Amino acid sequence: MAGIKCRCGNILSNVDCPSPNIIQIFSSKEVNNFINKNPEMLLIDFETAFDRKYKYWYCDVCERVYEVQNIPLGRVRRSYIINNDLNKISFDIASKLQQIYVFFSTELYEYEEKNVSGTVKDFFQTHPQKHLFYISEDEKYIYAFNNLTKEQGFIYTLDYIYTE
Numbered sequence: 654m655a656g657i658k659c660r661c662g663n664i665l666s667n668v669d670c671p672s673p674n675i676i677q678i679f680s681s682k683e684v685n686n687f688i689n690k691n692p693e694m695l696l697i698d699f700e701t702a703f704d705r706k707y708k709y710w711y712c713d714v715c716e717r718v719y720e721v722q723n724i725p726l727g728r729v730r731r732s733y734i735i736n737n738d739l740n741k742i743s744f745d746i747a748s749k750l751q752q753i754y755v756f757f758s759t760e761l762y763e764y765e766e767k768n769v770s771g772t773v774k775d776f777f778q779t780h781p782q783k784h785l786f787y788i789s790e791d792e793k794y795i796y797a798f799n800n801l802t803k804e805q806g807f808i809y810t811l812d813y814i815y816t817e
């Protein structure tokens with residue numbers, strides 16, 4: 654059991670499994686490399702096979718996202734917050750940036766339950782994603798676009814960097 658206290662005061666916990674406070678974030682680059690090396694890997698084996706430096710917590714009250722070292726008693730490294738006051742950018746410009754995949758843990762579990770023999774490749778290539786996400790080179794901004802209309806939905810910005 655573990656938890657962290659959000660800057661808004663909400664307690665994030667992973668007591669429920671899958672937890673609504675845990676999200677999964679991958680860069681499309683690392684996912685594509687993984688799939689090329691392991692085209693038949695089942696999704697159920699993905700979490701243990703995929704070497705992750707960080708894990709991600711999501712606050713269901715203020716929607717902040719925390720990046721945490723993926724080790725016992727790992728420290729928070731960065732947090733992101735929704736900030737829609739920024740200028741929007743076009744999908745054409747954003748889609749030249751690094752794409753990232755963002756899923757709730759619950760989404761992965763539901764997919765695994767329905768597709769016991771589903772591969773990692775199946776999941777990333779066929780699972781319908783509501784939003785497409787792109788991260789700026791300096792990793793300060795994350796742009797989310799509606800996958801159907803390609804209209805900008807929301808923007809996350811770097812909220813806080815934690816020092817050791």
Ligand SMILES: [Zn+2]
Nearest residue numbers: 659661712715
């Ligand atoms: Zn919060």
